[in-house]
Amino acid sequence: MTDADAEAARERVIEGFERSAEIYGLSRSYGRLYGILYFAHEPQSLDELADESGFAKSTVSTAMKELERFHMVHRRSISGEGKKAFFEAERDFWRIVQEFLNREVRREIETMTRALDEAEAAFEDADSDRAAKDLERVRDLQRVYDQSEAFVNLVTRAPTGRLRSAFESFSDFVRR
Template sequence: MSETDVDAARERVIEGFERSAEIYGLSRSYGRLYGILFFAHDPMSLDDLAADSGFAKSTVSTAMSELERFHMVHRRSLPGEGKRAFFEAERDFWRIVQELLDREVRREIDTMTRALDDAEAALETADTERARTDLERIRDLQRVYAQSERLVDLATSASADRLRTALSTLSETLRR
């Protein structure tokens, strides 16, 4: 296989990352930059990423901040490089999913749980039909969020292999 073939294969994957970024409402540039880092053997600086991607350094900086927030890249310091930031891709996609669940989904669950608890407390003493109906709906939603929290706990504490085994066992049980 020639270097040209290798480059073409890498480019197909990087274009896939671009399309994936778009699916999640991000700029295609984020996907391209992640793809460049995915294939990099060493951490890359903002200057290196700008040069390899053709994007402005400001675009690269913004993208790295967002990709860090999504736990897709990690900022590193290298000995002898002073304060210059370097980045590397997180290649363990299960780890990315776990981090997103733990930080982002859990935050949404906590926000809604507080709102539902406050609404429940306010409606518990009300005696109108509307209040009782709303209270019933709120309690149903509280159960959904409690189940969601347990699912997030399970997903963020289990390895991908362990979770896959548990789901396979559950699937077999349900088919019987």
């Protein structure tokens, strides 16, 4: 494989990251920057990322903040570089999934659980047929959120190696 072939292969993966970012409602630039970091062999500064991507430094800075929030990149300090921030990609996708579930999905579960608990209390005091039917719907939804919380707890508390093994076993089972 020539250097040009290797560069083309890397670019295909980076373009895949761009399309993936769009699927999740993020800017394609976030996917490109993640892809650049994914293939980087050492942490990159905002200036280096701006040079490599062609994006403005402000775009890179905004993207790094958002990618950090999703635990896809990590900010690093490098001795002798002062306060200059460097970034590297999280390459363990199970870790990214765990952090996303733990932070974003758990927050949604907590928000809905509070709303459902409040609604349940209000519906229990009502005496109409409509309120009784609505109470059943709220309780059905509470069961879904209880199960979701149990799933999130299972996935976020398991070591990533165990998750990989479990998923591989599940994949083998499904393929049979």
